[in-house]
């Protein structure tokens with residue numbers, strides 16, 4: 795049995811929808827259990843993220859998938875507060891050789907989303923994790939990877955209600971990322 799955790803922040807619910815799709819994709823692979831974890835602003839006290847149970851859940855995972863909206867050209871401050879709280883794990887190499895991947899939502903087709911994915915990548919590399927990209931060809935009739943991102947999944951949503959954005963194509967793209975991470979985790983575990 796492999797354990798995959800999807801940890802994300804959402805301000806107005808769009809990234810939560812994508813996180814659910816990623817989780818659904820991971821959970822569709824036999825022998826995989828998933829944990830969908832929202833970063834709560836209530837866990838940030840005087841600027842510091844504190845939630846021992848969440849961090850313990852991540853310690854116990856074989857793969858961690860990071861998610862955040864892109865705010866001002868990078869991950870949301872709440873995600874960064876969480877990331878900073880993983881510093882102790884960096885010190886002990888606790889997350890070395892876990893698989894990692896990421897997804898982000900923003901209103902522009904680009905909107906500087908790549909900066910957010912690059913931050914997730916850097917965080918994963920600092921932890922000695924193994925980054926899983928997203929090699930789906932955007933030339934398909936389902937809109938899979940329509941924003942042509944190979945470093946991780948990008949989705950688009952602005953002020954629209956969360957039941958319409960991210961759209962079905964972006965959610966399918968997220969689902970496929972979850973599935974890819976799950977299959978690779980199973981393969982790596984033998």
Ligand SMILES: Cc1cc2nc3c(=O)[nH]c(=O)nc-3n(C[C@H](O)[C@H](O)[C@H](O)COP(=O)(O)O)c2cc1C
Nearest residue numbers: 804805806807808809863865866867900901902905
């Ligand atoms: C403070 C703030 C900063 C934002 N910065 C960007 C940005 O840099 N690029 C962009 O395309 N959209 C930007 N947006 C739009 C959000 O990324 C977009 O609405 C996203 O769907 C929000 O996700 P959420 O509902 O999970 O919070 C910003 C929104 C907010 C509130």
